Amino acid sequence: MKKLTIYLFVVLLGVLSACNSFENDEVVTMDTTEQSTRSASDFEPSPIPSGAPLIYPAYYGGAYVKDKQLVILISGNPQLYREEFVKRCGSEDIVLEKCEYSYVSLLNQTDKIHEYVKNGNTQGIVGFGIKEDKNMIEIRLKDLNENTVKELQTKTGSSNMFFFTQGEEIKTEQAVAVNSGIEIINPRGYSSTLGYRVMYNGKKCQTLAGHSFNVGDYVYLPSSLYGICVDQEFYGSVDAAIVEVYSTYEPTNNIAYTGMTVSPTMQAAPVGGYVNLYGKTSGNLLGTVTNTNFAGYVEGQFMNGIVEVHYTPNSNDGDSGGLVYSSNGFTNYTTGTHIGRIPNTNYSYYTKFQNIATVFGATRY
């Protein structure tokens, strides 16, 4: 047993010394991109997961390529670090230049500008970033004038690291089409279904579950911010909210994953009539209307004038806000939006779309 332990210890030492091969690296020729990547990536301690931020030493000021040669900026005496960077880059073909600001201090300043912009103080800033060849931070303004520059220098700490240029906002080439029936998330992380597209106060919007959103709430797709909730009702005959969609998105009349569309024409369903529900969890369900003027408590809130439907199987968690539509076999008509269900029964409830249109002054398009 003792022999085995010694053997394992020797093997472990061998593996460790083999891994620590940095000092034995031979100097080879490689292109500037690889040199640059290596010069920065070598600052990352190897045991930290790849997602960990790079840790730059205080003497590193950044790097850029000039005349096909990698230039590394040093905050201090460059000669002191030449040997180290030759090893890091694996090449002699590099230039070390003295600079004023370390890369860490430049990053700290960009963080401050980010915080400043995030807090709503855009001051016409359309972009900013480190310009490594200048060893400074470029701040791009939509309207470049002396007053704005002075105001920004004062409010952001009057940093000499900044220089200002004029620029335009980045615009996407094409709005992303978003279908109804997909998952939508409120700021508390609760998930429901994205409803119909509507025009509200002349703006392109979409309906949501009213019990899940408050006015002013950000509305999220699973991977991005989608818009802001501008109106909400969870009372009387209406459980719905309106999201004003950001300009980078274009709502459609398509139902997600089905290849079907829903006409903006509204149609009420009678008792005994069939309706379909499309919810993000259940997909498409077919049900029979059992009451067109139901009154009852929805999570403690008294509601009336809502419609009761018998679905088999019943709706599920996450279907709130889903599309309720009726069909004549050729066309799907806008009928309502899904509210919820009585557990352990087959009864679910929806808000009539006509009531949503009346209460919000919204129109389907």
Place this chain on the structure above:
Amino acid sequence: MRWLFFICISCFVLPIGCTYKQNEKEVVPSFSDNRNNSERKELSDDIRLETYVNSLDIRMELVDSIFSVCPDTIEMNIINNSDYKLLSNLKYSLKHFESGNWKVVSLLENTIWPDVEMFVEPQSRRSFNVDLFLNLKPGRYQIEKEFSIVIPTIKRSTNNIRIILSDEFMIN
């Protein structure tokens, strides 16, 4: 005498023959026996699954558990120290401790619950506010909430495994 001997032998052999046939039936199981075996196996799987689910460190803790009047909301923390995501909704149920027994607060039974989905990520804790829209009288209560455990690799996982978490509170 020879006849008497023959009858005695017959009486002895015939029951043995019958017994042998019965044993044969047990060796070759019938359809109903197969079904029983399958049900027994499923039951044993269910017990193992229940034991496994109960061994997971998933629990509910109320932030406050003693109230001087009936509160509007109750804040709860769901602690999920398992490697699985938990799914739930806005629904909860209440039990009132009366005469030594827990009795279901029936007013919640016919409530329409919005179909909102909420989740708790693996190895995390999350706080939820529950709207208590009933005017509860003083006493000892138990709040229960059902969660689905998303275990994709478990057999028959088309329906998520369900677990009920609960905690108690008092209204003085």
